[in-house]
Amino acid sequence: MTHERQHRGLTAANLTNTSYDMEPLKSGNKIPTEQFLPASDAKKLQKKRVSFRAIVAIGLPTALAIIALVTGLLVWHFHYRYNGRVRKMFSGYLTISSQTFSDAYENSNTAEYKELASKVSRQLKGIYGQVRLLSKYHVASSVQGFSEGSNNGIIAYYLSEFNVPESQVSAVDEAMASMDGGENARKSRRGFGRRTDNSLIIDGMTSGAVDARLAGRNLKRSSKRSHHAHGNQTDIIRSPGFPDSAYLPNLYTEWQIRADPEHRIRLEFDVLDLEKDCRNDFIKVYDSLAPSEKQVIAEKCGYRLPDEKICGEKPPKTVYTIKSNQTTVRFHSDLSYVSEGFSAEFEAFEPTNPCPGRFQCDNDLCVSPNLECDGYNDCGDMSDERGCTCNETQIKCKNGFCKPSFWRCDGVNDCGDNTDEENCGNCKAQEFRCRNSRCIPAHKQCNGYNDCGDGSDESQCEKSIAVHCSDLTYKCKNNQCISKLNPMCDGEIDCADGSDEAECKCGTKPYKSSRIVGGKDSSEGEWPWQVSLHMNTQGHVCGASVISNRWLVTAAHCVQDSEKFKYSQPDQWEVYLGLLNQGETSKSTLKRVKRIISHPQYDHLSDDNDIALMELDSPVTLSQNIWPVCLPEATHDFPAGKSVWITGWGKQREEVDAIASVLQKAEVRIINNTVCNKLMDDGITPRMICAGVLSGGVDACQGDSGGPMTSTESSGRMFLAGVVSWGDGCGRRNRPGVYTRVTEYRSWIREMTGV
Known part of the structure; x- marks a missing residue:
């Protein structure tokens, strides 16, 4: 899900009872939806009842945000063959910047809706007409709905049908992928916007093939229903006949739900009955008014096993002493399927000496x-x-604690009373320290003037101001520089030209919310940019990160030849995207590598400039399990002490050989480069960034190389802060992991890939 201002949506299929509420983004109210798909056998219509609850929350900051529940498509719209031809259906959306959104475009029966829909259909025909292959096989296009885009423009959601010879199916798929809305594609489509009396200015277009499971010719389309939910309104949607009778076989039903401005939808499935075969019975939720596979939020299908799991977090007191020689443990659970269960350890001890x-x-x-x-x-x-006597290698904090001396002056308050950050050559009391190390009076912070010279005194204020450009300021596309810290994709337009929010289809998790030492299992779709790189004869070797539908970022040392293997050769690699378990690669998307670009200044001795790019042989379809991470601009700040995430399938302990089966995740802290350089024997360059848990036990390891270190920013989006590079062992105390600092390579990545 992209979480953009322009469009929002959900799609569900195959449920029996759903409620939805609408709630303001900053307070709490309510909204919902539901959907069903075919039962393949009338005898199976009465399904085993399973209690299930799912809640989907979507921010809708525009004037008319949308939630569309779409379970399928018209049967004749996809993939049935006759006379050696295939009927293919693509869905997507395009942005119309030459029209202004109004309420009339919500209702498909108004004259305004019909007129604009007709224009969009004609314009789509013209767009396809510029590509001979698409023009030859295009049958028709139809508009499914409109929503409000940025700057009060319009998003049009559409379906396009093509009648294609079987031998040309792949070519048509590639032609459609080439029209997709990246920066280069938009530039190549500028001609679409040349205005005539009847044409529209189109700014960006996204499309993808429709889910192949909706190909059944015997699907019965139920009525398409549209709702506009308002604040403090709760509604319920049920499958036809629920709860008195089962829904009919081969049924497809669709809901489109819109919300008031600045509100979001909360969707709850109270009763959910699904067949075991996911090909016939499933729910799908889209962030779109058309079933675009690039806008899938969630999908549910198949029986859910009754594995009861406890709700709640780790209790504050985790150790209980029982003085007798007997105890009884009672465990109670409801029917929640979303929590992580519990684990407990126990041991016997001599009461007089509980910790021998x-x-x-x-x-x-x-x-x-x-x-x-x-x-x-x-x-x-x-x-x-507590009550410690500090030795010569420690800082004596005023509050009585002792801390390692290398934490002094690292920019992080480790003592808790700031003792370790005093007398560091910093600014005096009542002074503000600029990012360029200048000191200014504290009262000048957020006064609307660039007193620091680098804009840092105005960087975290309510309003951003235009400042002189420097290495520490963000530059907009119009070459204006602004004071705000990390403004890119934070959900607020700070640049006058809107360029800070223009390329933000990245870094969102459609779900919730080297090996990793001390980590825990990830969930499916939790890290959709994580990639597993396999050598043809070795299996998993390195990790990588998705940055677009065609490009990956990895480590340069992963693609350097050895005496035995030609790692630099693209045809030696297999790329698995959307993978969770290494034992289930068949469930993921497999791609081949077309090209490898290792940084030209990579030094294998120091691991400086340890970054490389991989181009896939064909674009991958983005989905809830495959989604790009955001790339930070060169001025993006990842401060010392900030928590970041590392992920990978590498070794779980330094002393073992086997990699992890399930993708691991771990939270670590960014370490000040000066401190890290002392810990890592002066091996840190400005192009590296360190992170870890200095007490040990949590780290990246062999097999995690090339994978991501990601940071969650204020907008909730995740940015690629680092690429797993090297370390001294795995999870050792006072030996953090070292990562390639991605901000140092933003221009190079853009030059090589266009991303």
Whole structure:
């Protein structure tokens, strides 16, 4: 899901009872929807009942945000063969900048809707007419709905039908993919916007083939229903006949739901009955008024096993001491399917000595005695760090704690009372320290003037101002520089030309919300930009990140030849996208590599400039499991102390050989480069960024190389802060992981890929 201002939508299929509420983005109210698909056998119509709840929340910041529940398409719109030809259907949306949105475009019966729909259909025919292959096989295009775009423009959602010889199907797919809306594609379509009396100015176009499972010729289309939900309104949608009778076989039903400005939809499935065969019975939710596979939010199908799992988080007190020799553990669960269950450890001990040979924490946890007073909270309640006498290698905090000396002056308040950041040559009290190290009076911060000279005193204020350009300021496409820190894709237009929000179809997780040492299993679709790179004869070798439907970012050391393997040769690689479990590669998308571009200044001895690009042999269809991560601009700031995520299938411990089966994730902290350089024996260059947990136990490892280190920014989007590069062992104390700093290579990536 793209979470753009222009369009929003959901699509569900195959459910029996759904409620929805609409709630303001900053407060709480309600909205919903639902959908059904065919039962292949009338005898199976009465399905086994399973209690299931799913909640989907979508921000809708524009005047008319949309939620469309689309379970399928007209049967004749997709893939049935006759006389050696294939009828193919593509769905998508385009942006009309020459028209202004009005309420009349919500109702398909108004004259305004019909007139604009007719213009869009004619314009689509003209667009396809510029590509001989598409013009030859195009049958017709129809508009499915309109929504409000940016600057009060219009988003038109459409279906286009093609009648294609079987031998030309792949060629048509590639031709349609080439029309998709990236920066280069938009430039190549400028001719679309040449205005005549009847033409429209089209700014961007996205399309993709319709889900092949909706090819059944015997589908019965139910009526298409549209709703506009308002604040404080709750509604319920049910499948035909529910709950008194089962829904008919081969049924397709569609809802389109719109919300008030600045509101979002909350969708709850209260009762959900699905057949085991996902080909015949499923729910699909789209962020679109047409079933565009690039706008899929979620899909549910198949039976759900009754594996009860507990709800809740890790309790604050995790160790309980029982003084008797017997205990009873009772576990109670509801029917939730979305939480992670529980795990408990137990051990017997002599009551007079509960922690033999170890330190006893106040919470009854037992830890190694050498962890006492080491500066790290090993107990979890700080009891191992109280009442300590600091040694010569530690900072003595005013609050009584001892911290490692290399944390002094790293820009992070590790003591908790800022002792470790005092007397660092920083600014005096009542002064503000600029990013360029200048000191200015604190009262000049956010006064509307660029007192620092680099705009940093105005960078985190309510309003951004135009400033002189520098290495620390963000430059808009119109060459204006603004003071705001990290303005790109933060959901607010800061540049006068809107360029800071122009390329933001990235970094969103359609779900919720080297190996990784100390990590945990990821969920399907949780990291949709994560890629597994396989050598033809070796299996998984490295990770990579999706940055567009054709390009990947990985590490240069992953593509350097060895005596035994030709890693630099594109035909040696297999690329698996949308993969969760290495044992289930058949369920993911497999691509081949067309071209590898290793950074020309990569140094294999120091691992400096450890970055490379891979071009896929054909565009991949973006979906909820495959989605690009956002690339940060050169001025993007990832400050020391910020939490970031590392992901990969690498080794789970340094001493083992096997990689992880399920994609692992772990949260680590960015380490100040000066501190990291001391820890890593002066091996850190300005083009590297360090992250880790200095107490050890969490890190990237062999097999994670080339994978992403991502940072969640204020908008909720995730940016590629680093590429897994190197380290000293895996998860060792005071030995953080080292990553390639992506901001240093933004211009190079754009020059090589156009992304």
